Amino acid sequence: MDKAKQKEIQNQLAEKELAEFKKSLPVDENIFSRLFDFLDVELGEYGCDHTTILTKKFLDKNVVVNATDVIDWLENNGGGCDCEVLANVEDLFDYLNPPIKKPSPTNQIKKQKLNSLKTDFGFSIEKIPSPWILTETILGNDKIYNFQIGKSNNCIVNLTSDFPITQLDNDKFWADLWVKETELHYKLDDLTVEQIEFENYLAILVKTKNWTPVKIWCIRKSTKKWFLKMTTELSRHKDDIKELEKLINHIKTE
Numbered sequence: 001m002d003k004a005k006q007k008e009i010q011n012q013l014a015e016k017e018l019a020e021f022k023k024s025l026p027v028d029e030n031i032f033s034r035l036f037d038f039l040d041v042e043l044g045e046y047g048c049d050h051t052t053i054l055t056k057k058f059l060d061k062n063v064v065v066n067a068t069d070v071i072d073w074l075e076n077n078g079g080g081c082d083c084e085v086l087a088n089v090e091d092l093f094d095y096l097n098p099p100i101k102k103p104s105p106t107n108q109i110k111k112q113k114l115n116s117l118k119t120d121f122g123f124s125i126e127k128i129p130s131p132w133i134l135t136e137t138i139l140g141n142d143k144i145y146n147f148q149i150g151k152s153n154n155c156i157v158n159l160t161s162d163f164p165i166t167q168l169d170n171d172k173f174w175a176d177l178w179v180k181e182t183e184l185h186y187k188l189d190d191l192t193v194e195q196i197e198f199e200n201y202l203a204i205l206v207k208t209k210n211w212t213p214v215k216i217w218c219i220r221k222s223t224k225k226w227f228l229k230m231t232t233e234l235s236r237h238k239d240d241i242k243e244l245e246k247l248i249n250h251i252k253t254e
């Protein structure tokens with residue numbers, strides 16, 4: 001068989017495979033590429049808690065009526081949790097790339113690692129202590145700063161500057177915020193709010209025995225302009241708090 005003939009057969013096979021793949025999709029293929037973009041951003045901010053909670057949030061937000069079919073389909077294709085959806089399923093849609101992923105300047109995502117940071121809202125760190133890694137994600141006009149421990153994104157500390165903290169001592173405020181951010185609404189009877197004092201910081205820790213996400217809002221006593229929000233997991237949060245303490249010791253005092 002000559003090369004041209006061989007190539008033609010290969011192309012036909014690939015086309016047939018692609019047609020079958022498209023037929024297996026529970027929703028329009030464009031929904032998937034939007035889901036991947038969404039997960040890219042949300043996982044960067046919240047990390048994966050080994051469920052498909054972010055995927056469900058997206059399907060819910062986009063009123064996908066057969067969301068259960070989509071979740072099942074993702075699972076059958078290697079996407080058992082949100083990070084697996086990105087790691088294993090996104091590649092299956094590579095064929096969409098040229099027409100769909102044409103980046104427009106306004107929603108282009110740029111990500112880079114930083115070795116120091118000084119912001120216009122008074123946050124300043126000259127050296128990032130290991131094992132922390134600081135990344136800057138530029139999303140249109142927004143800049144997102146996240147610290148994470150090593151390569152895994154199970155523990156993320158987000159630097160936030162646009163949130164009014166007015167109810168420091170109100171435990172209910174923090175408990176409600178945890179519910180709002182995790183979107184977990186049931187089995188919350190043992191949701192606890194704890195205050196931890198570090199030298200120049202006050203941290204509010206919210207957790208529950210029934211769910212994985214632990215959230216810690218870490219506020220510098222001398223400023224209301226920014227704070228750190230840590231999202232981690234129940235099984236590791238105690239160790240992560242020690243690392244958080246190391247991290248805040250490197251933040252410059254004004």
Ligand SMILES: [Zn+2]
Nearest residue numbers: 048050081083
């Ligand atoms: Zn995961």
